[in-house]
Amino acid sequence: xxxxxxxxxxxxxxxxxxxxxxxxxxxxxxxxxxxxxxxxxxxxxxxxxxxxxxxxxxxxxxxxxxxxxxxxxxxxxxxxxxxxxxxxxxxxxxxxxxxxxxxxxxxxxxxxxxxxxxxxxxxxxxxxxxxxxxxxx
Numbered sequence: 001x002x003x004x005x006x007x008x009x010x011x012x013x014x015x016x017x018x019x020x021x022x023x024x025x026x027x028x029x030x031x032x033x034x035x036x037x038x039x040x041x042x043x044x045x046x047x048x049x050x051x052x053x054x055x056x057x058x059x060x061x062x063x064x065x066x067x068x069x070x071x072x073x074x075x076x077x078x079x080x081x082x083x084x085x086x087x088x089x090x091x092x093x094x095x096x097x098x099x100x101x102x103x104x105x106x107x108x109x110x111x112x113x114x115x116x117x118x119x120x121x122x123x124x125x126x127x128x129x130x131x132x133x134x135x136x137x
Contacts, residue, residue, distance in 0.1 A: 009098035010061040061099050064091050077117040084113075 018024070067087060074080035084106075091103035106113070116122060 006096075006098035006102040007058070007061045007065050010096050011058040014057045057096055060094055061096050064094060064096075064099055074117065077114055080117045081114070084110075 064087075067090075071080060071083050071087060074083060088103050088107055092100050094100065
């Protein structure tokens with residue numbers, strides 16, 4: 001499971017809990033939790049601050065998700081590993097089961113992730129070629 005799905009699972013659980021108390025603050029915020037902060041339209045910033053702030057579980061899950069893309073900007077494998085170690089600790093100690101599951105999935109693929117940092121190789125070219133072949137079929 002990847003991070004945006006984990007954020008949505010946390011949001012749904014929290015919305016259900018809040019709704020039972022008559023609190024509708026997370027209603028209609030599904031896509032806000034899935035978006036990156038810079039992609040949120042200006043007219044939805046107030047709603048976004050509700051999702052992001054107030055120390056809600058959804059806000060914590062979103063913050064963990066938002067901090068991961070920085071990991072991919074590192075050029076040195078050891079620095080990337082150090083960042084991932086800190087991020088993984090944060091995610092696995094968040095007490096958010098969906099986030100913990102997503103972090104453990106990434107951790108299980110660690111050898112392949114390290115390969116990316118060592119060689120900057122991905123299967124994007126092969127996937128693109130495969131897509132063209134499927135279109136021709």
